[in-house]
Amino acid sequence: MNEHPTTTIGLLHPGAMGSAVGASAVAAGAQVLWVSEDRSDASRARAEAAGLQDAHWLNGLVNQSHIILSICPPDAAVEVAESVRMLGYERIYVDCNAISPATARQVGEIVEHIGADFVDGGIIGGPPSADRPGATRLYLSGAEAPRVARYLKGGPLDVVVLDAPAGAASALKMAYAAWTKGTSALLAAIEALAIHEGVMDALEQEWAKSQPRLKAQSDGLGGSAAKAWRWVGEMEEIAATFEAAGLPGGFHEASAEVFRRLARFKDDPNAPGGPELAKHLLPG
Amino acid sequence: MNEHPTTTIGLLHPGAMGSAVGASAVAAGAQVLWVSEDRSDASRARAEAAGLQDAHWLNGLVNQSHIILSICPPDAAVEVAESVRMLGYERIYVDCNAISPATARQVGEIVEHIGADFVDGGIIGGPPSADRPGATRLYLSGAEAPRVARYLKGGPLDVVVLDAPAGAASALKMAYAAWTKGTSALLAAIEALAIHEGVMDALEQEWAKSQPRLKAQSDGLGGSAAKAWRWVGEMEEIAATFEAAGLPGGFHEASAEVFRRLARFKDDPNAPGGPELAKHLLPG
Numbered sequence: 056m057n058e059h060p061t062t063t064i065g066l067l068h069p070g071a072m073g074s075a076v077g078a079s080a081v082a083a084g085a086q087v088l089w090v091s092e093d094r095s096d097a098s099r100a101r102a103e104a105a106g107l108q109d110a111h112w113l114n115g116l117v118n119q120s121h122i123i124l125s126i127c128p129p130d131a132a133v134e135v136a137e138s139v140r141m142l143g144y145e146r147i148y149v150d151c152n153a154i155s156p157a158t159a160r161q162v163g164e165i166v167e168h169i170g171a172d173f174v175d176g177g178i179i180g181g182p183p184s185a186d187r188p189g190a191t192r193l194y195l196s197g198a199e200a201p202r203v204a205r206y207l208k209g210g211p212l213d214v215v216v217l218d219a220p221a222g223a224a225s226a227l228k229m230a231y232a233a234w235t236k237g238t239s240a241l242l243a244a245i246e247a248l249a250i251h252e253g254v255m256d257a258l259e260q261e262w263a264k265s266q267p268r269l270k271a272q273s274d275g276l277g278g279s280a281a282k283a284w285r286w287v288g289e290m291e292e293i294a295a296t297f298e299a300a301g302l303p304g305g306f307h308e309a310s311a312e313v314f315r316r317l318a319r320f321k322d323d324p325n326a327p328g329g330p331e332l333a334k335h336l337l338p339g
Numbered sequence: 340m341n342e343h344p345t346t347t348i349g350l351l352h353p354g355a356m357g358s359a360v361g362a363s364a365v366a367a368g369a370q371v372l373w374v375s376e377d378r379s380d381a382s383r384a385r386a387e388a389a390g391l392q393d394a395h396w397l398n399g400l401v402n403q404s405h406i407i408l409s410i411c412p413p414d415a416a417v418e419v420a421e422s423v424r425m426l427g428y429e430r431i432y433v434d435c436n437a438i439s440p441a442t443a444r445q446v447g448e449i450v451e452h453i454g455a456d457f458v459d460g461g462i463i464g465g466p467p468s469a470d471r472p473g474a475t476r477l478y479l480s481g482a483e484a485p486r487v488a489r490y491l492k493g494g495p496l497d498v499v500v501l502d503a504p505a506g507a508a509s510a511l512k513m514a515y516a517a518w519t520k521g522t523s524a525l526l527a528a529i530e531a532l533a534i535h536e537g538v539m540d541a542l543e544q545e546w547a548k549s550q551p552r553l554k555a556q557s558d559g560l561g562g563s564a565a566k567a568w569r570w571v572g573e574m575e576e577i578a579a580t581f582e583a584a585g586l587p588g589g590f591h592e593a594s595a596e597v598f599r600r601l602a603r604f605k606d607d608p609n610a611p612g613g614p615e616l617a618k619h620l621l622p623g
Contacts, residue, residue, distance in 0.1 A: 156536060179545060192545070217541055226536035231545060233529045234553070238522060244586050245517045251584040252440060252510035257501055261463060261476070261515060269518070300535040301622035302528050303596040309589030338585035 062086070062206045065120030067135050068094060069102040073126035075182030078105035079210030088116045117142040122206060126151045130288040132158060136165040144171050147199055151176035153289040155229060155296040156222035163221050172199045175221035177228030183212040194228065197221035229296040233307060236286055240310035242269065243276055246333035255330050277328030283317035290314060346370070346490045349404030351419050352378060353386040357410035359466030362389035363494030372400045401426040406490060410435045414572040416442060420449040428455050431483055435460035437573040439513060439580040440506035447505050456483045459505035461512025467496040478512065481505035513580040517591060520570055524594035526553065527560055530617035539614055561612030567601035574598060
């Protein structure tokens, strides 16, 4: 439990990741608010299960929160910041989304314009869970990062402060996901190619001899397909991060296209893995 | 030893891979010719060490060979076929290069135009060696593939016939290298990004926790840097193969750019691995 039992944290919004981070903050001793207006029944069920309290309207959450955590699909990060800006929030705003350092700095300018303190965040790992404490890390950077870390520490979410300005936590997230999700997209695309060329069986036999880990990795892609729709924007943010550094963005522009073609599996827990998934990447 | 002791194989040209494949064919009982005209002292040294016989001129090799093996950088595959076409070769021509199925079919048309039989090949693994018999595979496809396999089997090179038309062996090679070399390029680019953003140490610490294999993989990239110049063309062939299948070519267009920036390490056995290599990817 942290030493600030009356800390109130506003969470925008309780998706699978957001609700789990909220539950971790509750476990750490904070009061965590969410906003039910315009949210789905699934969001309500997740928020209630996580022990979050309904502020009903965004205005109420903004007025009561010492810290706002933005946890949403990357495409919505700027919009969420804009909605808070319009309500004149002046305390700490933490963007935890999978966005480029440049987009993070844009979010920072939006909330600093109204007098809020901006902290940059990046989450590595799945939704934190009491069953696997410390397996998910929230990286934070920016001047107020140590304060945010003190409020959030104590739950299953591991909180790590980078001694670096805002942008660093997002950069770390981009670099990390560039590998994990980029290689998933590449692997699926390679299998689609092998199917198209009629050499999938031969490729599997060669992999069995010389790349023995790839079969399991390929089979596991089915578990990711339900999230592919959400990764399109993340891959675009990674591509932009590479290009801004003078590095080729093509790996993740291609990854975005792969995940776009898998968007049909949104929230489908029974998506196939391996070549059964990969064949959906081939045009009509 | 194969059952055709008088088989003569023409090898164009004895680079690191070609000379080792030639040595394997010699071990299998064939006479293997090469052409010293216009080749370097390094080629001569490799050819002599591999037990190849110098035909001096391309015309002599073409006249004497029952089978010609083309083993060269992918950019030179068409040119080598053209040089043979001009001399009117009429027996079996095997392209073993890392080229797209479309380029392989183009090579096939060139040599079939003069009455030769075309066999498509793809090599997976490093140069074959008596120390590691069977660790490198030559895949073959096309009508005459079984005959070529009979002539080449018996040395350290494993020879596998695909029951598929010309193009299949090249497609398998493209799909295989798309992973091995594409992930090498991606890993180096990610490290360059992390260096640019000042988060390389944080990334290494996160990888140590959740991606423990990546450090060794990254350190090992130094051993590949000397070959990066040769992989630019291979990555371009892979990108073209993806695009021809209606799949995004960006992974390997980006990989080609990464290897292009590492071309300065050509034939340098002391290239660094890890972030020391990756920093060379960043613009000026």
